[in-house]
Each structure stands twice: as structure tokens, then as C-alpha cells.
Amino acid sequence: MRIDDLDTPAVVIDLDRMEANLARAQQYANAHRLALRPHIKTHKIPSLAQRQIALGAHGITCQKLGEAEVMAEAGLEDILISFNLLGAAKGERLRALARRCTLSVVADSGAVAEGLSALFAAAGRRLPVLVECDTGAHRCGVAEPQAAAALAETIARLPGLSFAGLMTYPAHGGVAATAAWLDEAVACCARRGLEPEVVSTGGTPDLYRAHEVAVATEHRPGTYIYADRSLLARGYCGLEDCALSVLATVVSRPAPDRCILDAGSKALSSDLLGLDGHGLIVEHPEWTIHALSEEHGHVRIPAGAAGPEVGERVRIIPNHACVVSNLFDLVHGARAGRIEMAYAVAARGRMQ
Ligand SMILES: Cc1ncc(COP(=O)(O)O)c(C=O)c1O
Structure with missing residues (x-):
């Protein structure tokens, strides 16, 4: 796959x-x-x-x-x-x-x-x-x-x-x-x-x-295993070191200056860790995920920037990788565009 x-x-x-x-x-x-x-x-x-x-x-x-x-x-x-x-x-x-x-x-x-x-x-x-x-x-x-x-x-x-x-x-x-x-x-x-x-x-x-x-x-x-946007912002690593991303789809384009992703707080968590926005969109770093509903990522698109079509997919480097792990049953290991394995996140949700 x-x-x-x-x-x-x-x-x-x-x-x-x-x-x-x-x-x-x-x-x-x-x-x-x-x-x-x-x-x-x-x-x-x-x-x-x-x-x-x-x-x-x-x-x-x-x-x-x-x-x-x-x-x-x-x-x-x-x-x-x-x-x-x-x-x-x-x-x-x-x-x-x-x-x-x-x-x-x-x-x-x-x-x-x-x-x-x-x-x-x-x-x-x-x-x-x-x-x-x-x-x-x-x-x-x-x-x-x-x-x-x-x-x-x-x-x-x-x-x-x-x-x-x-x-x-x-x-x-x-x-x-x-x-x-x-x-x-x-x-x-x-x-x-x-x-x-x-x-x-x-x-x-x-x-x-x-x-x-x-x-x-x-x-x-x-x-250190995945790195994330908070480490990137602190200068600990480069984008090329960030191993975990959340793949999302543009599901709506209600106005020229905004779009909606299918990744909200249930996929990214609401952790800001002192940062502006809820993640870095790799393909469009100039866009800002300025707000999250449970299932919706609210994205602001700057004036003059090329906007997406509905259906476009993006990769998001989350602010905080650890909390994202706690939100998914499975994560996918990939190399050169191919999925090599699916890992069950076996210890997620173990609150006690
Ligand atoms: C007790 C303890 N040790 C180690 C770590 C790992 O820290 P980091 O995620 O910055 O590598 C944490 C993170 O919260 C922690 O609470």
C-alpha cells in the first residue's frame, strides 16, 4: 500500500x-x-x-x-x-x-x-x-x-x-x-x-x-524518537528529522481565505505548547491551523496564497507527538512513499 x-x-x-x-x-x-x-x-x-x-x-x-x-x-x-x-x-x-x-x-x-x-x-x-x-x-x-x-x-x-x-x-x-x-x-x-x-x-x-x-x-x-513541531520551534531539530505526521484531507473550502481539514482535536489534540497554531502543514507552511473542533481543523489561508481543492491531502507535523500517539489505535510505518507496517499503539489510553 x-x-x-x-x-x-x-x-x-x-x-x-x-x-x-x-x-x-x-x-x-x-x-x-x-x-x-x-x-x-x-x-x-x-x-x-x-x-x-x-x-x-x-x-x-x-x-x-x-x-x-x-x-x-x-x-x-x-x-x-x-x-x-x-x-x-x-x-x-x-x-x-x-x-x-x-x-x-x-x-x-x-x-x-x-x-x-x-x-x-x-x-x-x-x-x-x-x-x-x-x-x-x-x-x-x-x-x-x-x-x-x-x-x-x-x-x-x-x-x-x-x-x-x-x-x-x-x-x-x-x-x-x-x-x-x-x-x-x-x-x-x-x-x-x-x-x-x-x-x-x-x-x-x-x-x-x-x-x-x-x-x-x-x-x-x-x-526524540519522532520529534515534533515544539522541538522544531525550539531549534532542537530540522523538518527533515520530524518522523511523525498526521495525514489529513481538505474536506471543505468554504471561502477563499480558509479551508477545513478532517483532522481536529481528536487527531491533533489541543496542545499548543506555547506555539501559534495547531501544527505545521508541510506542503503549505504559510497556512495556519488556527482552531480545532473535534473533527475539524480550521485553516486560515493568507491572501494571495494558492488555495487547495477539496480532496487535496496534506501532512501535518503536530505540536506534540506524544499526545497524538494516544489518540490513534494504529500508526503506519512508511519508507519512500510505501507503507511497510502498521503498529498497534498497544499502550494508548492506559490511564491508570
Ligand atoms: C518523567 C519524564 N521523563 C522523561 C520524559 C521525556 O521527555 P521528552 O518527551 O522531552 O523527551 C518525560 C516527558 O514528559 C517525563 O515526564
């Missing part, structure tokens, strides 16, 4: 670009002796996680217990869940997952650590827990290096847990601050007789600066 024969809207992955993105990151990690632990939130596809491992990644990262279950079921062996896990409802699933793969998790408070301890105290094996650190992104994470070391000590003392290290999802552009923060946290741990075996940083925008965080042992990039 050719790309031209696909029904729309559809997600197409340029396999050559994807492979180049994966290889470049792995080579960089190898050159700097950093373990790579890709975040599968971007693709949610077990065979792509296996491809990342085959290229040299040490393990994978998942955000959700349900995503991790899908990956373990497919044979992925080393999984970090980088999200505070709370609540008895997850208990048996978490214990079962820890029996079938090398599992580690994070905590940023005594409450989370105590909940995990209650689940694992009688499990017969210790659950490795990393302390999540807020090195500047102000999402989850303990706020001070001293507090990270104090929580590390609590984790080391709690039954059923072991202290595995430090984890951060840094602010973009915050490499120097992250390096200083983690240096201090490692020193604070040392004063308490604790040595973090793993110091894990993450994110794609600063992926190629990960080695500047001297104490880091691993990095968790996610979006």
Missing part, C-alpha cells in the same frame, strides 16, 4: 527518520557512557521499545502502571515508572508487575514511600525507589537537595524498599541548574552514608547536553 492510499486522518511514521533519530541518541549516550532509558510515552508501541533496547538502551521509562503492564507483557524487562504511585487499588498490580520484570519506581514524599512500603513489606523482595527531585521544572519532586537526601534515608529504612537513586525531569534549558542541584543532593546523600546508584535525568530538548550533568548516570528522552 502507498501513503496515498491511506484513509485519513492517519498517522504516518517515516521509518528512516525514526531510525536516524534513535541511532543518533544512542551513539551520543554510548560516547558519554550514559545509560539511555527512553520514555515510551511518545510511541506507546512495544516493538518500538524493543527496537530502542536492541540499539543499546538499558531499559525503558513509563508514566503509567498500565503502560508498564503492556510493555512487560510484550517482554520488556527493565522498567522505571516515573510517576508517584498511590492507592491500594494499584497494589496487587504493582506487586505482580515487580514479579515479572526489573521494576523501579519514584517517590517525592514520605507518604508515597510509606504507601509503597506497605505494599512491598511482605512481598519477599525490595522495590527499588528513586527520589524524584525538582531541579527547576516545578512539577513533582522534592524542592531541596537536603530534602532529597532525607527522603532517601527514609526509603532506605522502610521495609520492602531500597533506595535506588535520584530522578529528575529538568526544566528545558536548565542544564546548569540541574547539575548544581544534583551535585549537592549526591553530597547530602553521602553525608548520610548513602550513594545513589542511579542519577537519572530526562527530556529531549536538552538531550545532547545530558553529559554536562556530571553526576548523571542515565538519561530518559521520549520525544
Whole structure:
């Protein structure tokens, strides 16, 4: 089948670009002796996680217990869940997952650590827990290096847990601050007789600066596999690196200065990520997808620009690739205009 024969809207992955993105990151990690632990939130596809491992990644990262279950079921062996896990409802699933793969998790408070301890105290094996650190992104994470070391000590003392290290999802552009923060946290741990075996940083925008965080042992990039318009806008990559696009059709041309695509928020999501418009139309970068309804992409066409005929097809580089993956059951892998494979997005929609 050719790309031209696909029904729309559809997600197409340029396999050559994807492979180049994966290889470049792995080579960089190898050159700097950093373990790579890709975040599968971007693709949610077990065979792509296996491809990342085959290229040299040490393990994978998942955000959700349900995503991790899908990956373990497919044979992925080393999984970090980088999200505070709370609540008895997850208990048996978490214990079962820890029996079938090398599992580690994070905590940023005594409450989370105590909940995990209650689940694992009688499990017969210790659950490795990393302390999540807020090195500047102000999402989850303990706020001070001293507090990270104090929580590390609590984790080391709690039954059923072991202290595995430090984890951060840094602010973009915050490499120097992250390096200083983690240096201090490692020193604070040392004063308490604790040595973090793993110091894990993450994110794609600063992926190629990960080695500047001297104490880091691993990095968790996610979006690097596909890239997207937000990375393009930040100057991380070129258009030729963007591997994921949403194929759409012009379904209406109500006026000379606008047209409607069959890709709305259900295909592109509403994530703007600070950008103007909801995606880059590769064939017509001068058009703006200025608004989305569920099924309609509202496009503004500048005066004087050649407008499309109804039925014309376009490729859209979405603002945020990860959320697009969560919206489609299938994505299509293509080379030189031909569809080579369809991937089931097996971990999509795993909210819990
Ligand atoms: C904890 C964590 N690690 C790694 C990543 C991957 O970041 P990126 O998609 O910028 O590569 C994310 C993304 O949200 C994350 O939340």
C-alpha cells in the first residue's frame, strides 16, 4: 500500500527518520557512557521499545502502571515508572508487575514511600525507589537537595524498599541548574552514608547536553524518537528529522481565505505548547491551523496564497507527538512513499 492510499486522518511514521533519530541518541549516550532509558510515552508501541533496547538502551521509562503492564507483557524487562504511585487499588498490580520484570519506581514524599512500603513489606523482595527531585521544572519532586537526601534515608529504612537513586525531569534549558542541584543532593546523600546508584535525568530538548550533568548516570528522552513541531520551534531539530505526521484531507473550502481539514482535536489534540497554531502543514507552511473542533481543523489561508481543492491531502507535523500517539489505535510505518507496517499503539489510553 502507498501513503496515498491511506484513509485519513492517519498517522504516518517515516521509518528512516525514526531510525536516524534513535541511532543518533544512542551513539551520543554510548560516547558519554550514559545509560539511555527512553520514555515510551511518545510511541506507546512495544516493538518500538524493543527496537530502542536492541540499539543499546538499558531499559525503558513509563508514566503509567498500565503502560508498564503492556510493555512487560510484550517482554520488556527493565522498567522505571516515573510517576508517584498511590492507592491500594494499584497494589496487587504493582506487586505482580515487580514479579515479572526489573521494576523501579519514584517517590517525592514520605507518604508515597510509606504507601509503597506497605505494599512491598511482605512481598519477599525490595522495590527499588528513586527520589524524584525538582531541579527547576516545578512539577513533582522534592524542592531541596537536603530534602532529597532525607527522603532517601527514609526509603532506605522502610521495609520492602531500597533506595535506588535520584530522578529528575529538568526544566528545558536548565542544564546548569540541574547539575548544581544534583551535585549537592549526591553530597547530602553521602553525608548520610548513602550513594545513589542511579542519577537519572530526562527530556529531549536538552538531550545532547545530558553529559554536562556530571553526576548523571542515565538519561530518559521520549520525544526524540519522532520529534515534533515544539522541538522544531525550539531549534532542537530540522523538518527533515520530524518522523511523525498526521495525514489529513481538505474536506471543505468554504471561502477563499480558509479551508477545513478532517483532522481536529481528536487527531491533533489541543496542545499548543506555547506555539501559534495547531501544527505545521508541510506542503503549505504559510497556512495556519488556527482552531480545532473535534473533527475539524480550521485553516486560515493568507491572501494571495494558492488555495487547495477539496480532496487535496496534506501532512501535518503536530505540536506534540506524544499526545497524538494516544489518540490513534494504529500508526503506519512508511519508507519512500510505501507503507511497510502498521503498529498497534498497544499502550494508548492506559490511564491508570
Ligand atoms: C518523567 C519524564 N521523563 C522523561 C520524559 C521525556 O521527555 P521528552 O518527551 O522531552 O523527551 C518525560 C516527558 O514528559 C517525563 O515526564
